[in-house]
Structures are given as structure tokens and as C-alpha cells.
Amino acid sequence: MHILIIALGSRGDVQPYVALGKGLKEAGHVVRLITYKNFEMLVSSCGLEFWPVKGNVQEIIESKEMRELLEKGNFLAITSRTAKEAQRTTINLAEEGLAACQGIDLLIAGIGGLYLAISLAEKLALPLIQAYVVPFTATKAFPGVLFPQSLSKLGGAVNRLSHHLIRQILWQGFRTADNLARQQVLDLPTAPFWGPYNSPSLHNSPILYGLSSSVIPKPSDWDGNTHVTGYWFLDSASDWTPSSALMEFLQNGSPPVYIGFGSMSNRKPEETADLVLQALARTQQRAILLSGWDGLRAENLPDTVFIVDSVPHSWLFPRVAAIVHHGGAGTTAASLRAGVPSIVIPFFGDQTFWGQRVAELGVGPAPIPRKLLTVERLAQAIQQAVSDRTMRQRAANLGAKIQAEDGIANAVAVVKEIEKRGLVNR
Structure with missing residues (x-):
């Protein structure tokens, strides 16, 4: 046809x-x-x-x-x-x-x-x-x-x-x-x-x-x-390879937290980056930050944080400890398949639905609406996602089911x- x-x-x-x-x-x-x-x-x-x-x-x-x-x-x-x-x-x-x-x-x-x-x-x-x-x-x-x-x-x-x-x-x-x-x-x-x-x-x-x-x-x-x-997953091309700097970062420490908001914009990306860095410092977590379309950047990044423009979710997500994202349908699907906890920061639309679903499934904390995001709330969610063994096991079990489909x-x-x-x- x-x-x-x-x-x-x-x-x-x-x-x-x-x-x-x-x-x-x-x-x-x-x-x-x-x-x-x-x-x-x-x-x-x-x-x-x-x-x-x-x-x-x-x-x-x-x-x-x-x-x-x-x-x-x-x-x-x-x-x-x-x-x-x-x-x-x-x-x-x-x-x-x-x-x-x-x-x-x-x-x-x-x-x-x-x-x-x-x-x-x-x-x-x-x-x-x-x-x-x-x-x-x-x-x-x-x-x-x-x-x-x-x-x-x-x-x-x-x-x-x-x-x-x-x-x-x-x-x-x-x-x-x-x-x-x-x-x-x-x-x-x-x-x-x-x-x-x-x-x-x-x-x-x-x-x-x-x-x-x-x-x-x-x-x-x-x-x-x-x-x-x-x-319906579109995995990265077989010839895709990560940069040597990214591989070195992943190999030289504990699995990091991924933080990225996809196509969602921030009028003040520097303030968002500062909020994220403060939450990471409180939890003492390494992280990979997605710069995003409007250039989420932070000057003088600590060596515990690595910033990327774009990395295939199918490659990166299984290698991280938790995934902080906006709750888009595609990103949620990729994070669930990876078998690690998700922290959803919904901006609008169906993103809140996916954040609530993640929480109901027990594979992530309760969603935090973007307009209510604070250093304290993000730090608490990250700490729960990386330390709650029951949540992490549920996420791994769900990931295995999705991978089998x-x-x-x-x-x-x-x-x-x-x-x-x-x-x-x-």
C-alpha cells in the first residue's frame, strides 16, 4: 500500500x-x-x-x-x-x-x-x-x-x-x-x-x-x-556515538541525574539553571543538563554537571539514576522504558496527566508544576527518586515490561x- x-x-x-x-x-x-x-x-x-x-x-x-x-x-x-x-x-x-x-x-x-x-x-x-x-x-x-x-x-x-x-x-x-x-x-x-x-x-x-x-x-x-x-519508539541510529567528553563524564562517577525540559521554553533560562544547580548541590548529585531550544546555560558549571545539546533518550536514559523532565508523552515513554524513576515538571496540557500517571504507578514522586518549582521541592524529589528502593524496583519492573513489547x-x-x-x- x-x-x-x-x-x-x-x-x-x-x-x-x-x-x-x-x-x-x-x-x-x-x-x-x-x-x-x-x-x-x-x-x-x-x-x-x-x-x-x-x-x-x-x-x-x-x-x-x-x-x-x-x-x-x-x-x-x-x-x-x-x-x-x-x-x-x-x-x-x-x-x-x-x-x-x-x-x-x-x-x-x-x-x-x-x-x-x-x-x-x-x-x-x-x-x-x-x-x-x-x-x-x-x-x-x-x-x-x-x-x-x-x-x-x-x-x-x-x-x-x-x-x-x-x-x-x-x-x-x-x-x-x-x-x-x-x-x-x-x-x-x-x-x-x-x-x-x-x-x-x-x-x-x-x-x-x-x-x-x-x-x-x-x-x-x-x-x-x-x-x-x-x-512507537524511534531509537538512535546504529552509527550514533557519544562524544568522548560525555563518555568520560559518565564513567568517572556515580550515575548522574538527567534534567531536561525538551521543547518547553523558559523566559529566564539562567534562573532555571541556577535553581537546578542549587537542588543538585543540596542532594550532592551529579547531573547531565539538556540545554534546550532556548539555550538553558549556566556559567562556571561545577565538574559534577555536564551540559549537552542533544543525546538520544534511548541511549542516555538507561545510564542515569533518575530523569527530570517536562512530562511530554514521548519523553515520558522513553523514561519509563529506561526503568529508572521520573520526576515530572509539567508546564501545560497533558504533561500533568503523565506526571500524575508516573506517581500513580509508583515510579516517580508526585509531579511539581513548573510555576511551583523551587529548589527545596526539586531537591526533595531528586533525593526520593535516587534513594527510594521500592520506587526504583517498580521503575525497573515497568521498564522490563515495556522493553518486551x-x-x-x-x-x-x-x-x-x-x-x-x-x-x-x-
């Missing part, structure tokens, strides 16, 4: 879909992936056809306005800002999406590309597989990822309602951009006011979740067409099954 994957967002959002595409390619399919221009190397290095669209999430996140919004953690304001950017780029995205569909038999998209994918599927009568890395299907089992998990005490009906509310928050923010694309490019009627979630293109279509059932067990009210496959192979098998059942017109 010829498959088009639509993957929009930050690197953490895009990378699981590149991994899935690579697995589909290795299974004999021709895979094209449409995403932003700055991910060309990531996509092409895996042998996938790269189809670029305008936009650069890194530049958006590094803007002054977005930095301030991320620091406040207001998801509605962040969604509104993102929706404005979507309106600016929607015509190009729809035009390129339509062109990229030439010769395609099957569409795959997650939350970032869902609305465009539904429109393209309707326009071209193509089958569409929804593929998510965060829970997006309504369930009574737990609240939606933007709500406190304590909401569960109000009952399953409230849990289910919370998922529908999240869908509406996302849809209403992007509805104007979607309508522009449908009217000006695709010659389609506008989608229903409450969203295209009942589109015929989604009927009887499989839903894939790149999640481990050891982390998020499949809820009993998700039907047989919904598959929790295991994570093959999420990509399971997802590829679902795709193969729908092809076998003749649900793809070729």
Missing part, C-alpha cells in the same frame, strides 16, 4: 509517527509523511518520503508571546495562540495535503493532523486510521488528559464527559481554520459545529494507540476496533489486517 501519515507538532509529537512509518516501510509499504520543513532530516533518514509544509513549531514556541503563555501554563490561551497560527498556515497545509494524497491508499493521523485528515478522507474517499499517543477516545475509566485525575471520584459519567469537553476545546479552537481549508481548497461543506467526529470516514476505522497497556490499560468501554499496541509490530499488524479485509481500495 501507499500510505500517507500526517504528523504536525514539535519533535516529540512527530517522532512516534516517523517510527510508525519506518515500521510500515519495513513491512513493505510505501510511506509518505507530511510535516514541517525542519523535520526533513528526521523523516528522510528513516527512508520515508518527506512532504514539507510551511511552519516551524520551534520558532513558534521560542516567540516571546508563547514563552509567556507556556510559563503560565494556561492551556486555553496556548490553544488560542496555536489556533491563530493554524489559520495563517491552513491554506498551504490543505493544498500540500491534497497534493500529497496523489497515489495514496490509506491515511494515518493523530491529534495534530486529525481535522485535515478527515477532510482529505472525505474529499478523496480514502480510509483513515486514527493513531494517537495520548488518550483521545472517551471513556468512563479515567478523566481526560487535561483534567485532574481526582475527578474520577465523581464517577464514570463525569470522566466520559471530560473527554468530550477536551475534544470540543480543540475543535472550537481550530474550527475556523478547518472551514477555510474545506471551503477554499477542498470544495467541501463546512464541518458540523460540534466537530467532524461522526464523519463517515471514521466509521468502522481502527484506532491505534501508541501506548503501553502497562501504563494505560485498555478501558473496558473501548471497542474491539481500538488497539493499545505498545509505544513491540508496539510498532502490533500497529503494523492492524494495518495489515484492514488490508486483508479489503477495507482499502487500491
